[in-house]
Amino acid sequence: MPLRWDLPSHRLIRDLLAAGGPGGPLGSAEFRAGLARPRVARPDEYDSLLAPRSRTIDIWHTEYLQVLAGDAPVLEWVKGTGLRPVLHGLDPELRDHFLAAYRERLAVAYPGGPDGTTLYPFTRLFMVATV
Numbered sequence: 001m002p003l004r005w006d007l008p009s010h011r012l013i014r015d016l017l018a019a020g021g022p023g024g025p026l027g028s029a030e031f032r033a034g035l036a037r038p039r040v041a042r043p044d045e046y047d048s049l050l051a052p053r054s055r056t057i058d059i060w061h062t063e064y065l066q067v068l069a070g071d072a073p074v075l076e077w078v079k080g081t082g083l084r085p086v087l088h089g090l091d092p093e094l095r096d097h098f099l100a101a102y103r104e105r106l107a108v109a110y111p112g113g114p115d116g117t118t119l120y121p122f123t124r125l126f127m128v129a130t131v
Helices: 008-019 029-035 043-053 073-079 084-089 092-109
Strands: 056-069 117-130
Touching: 008 029, 008 073, 008 092, 029 084, 043 056, 043 117, 056 073, 073 092, 073 117, 084 092
Parallel strands: none
Antiparallel strands: 056 117
């Protein structure tokens, strides 16, 4: 399962929605609240849930570094996953405002290297439980 909640790319989404744009926060309170809760629990929460029901349980996480290239590479990467609910949930004017601000902040959080590539952490949580 993806562990993206604490990544700068995903914190920035929540921060920008809360900070808002013209007229206040972006999107409805319900929309922001839906995006404000983690989609994947912490490893210890899965352990607490599965351990009493399992003979053995192994939980680990792995971070892969994606080597991204191009103009706004992290923005393009996140558009395919974590950014989709935002893009579908904001009206076009607010979406454009959000994307412009998000793009600027991503460039600071994930600066490109001298070769033009950007390293983006891609962390995954794994579990194997036997009953």
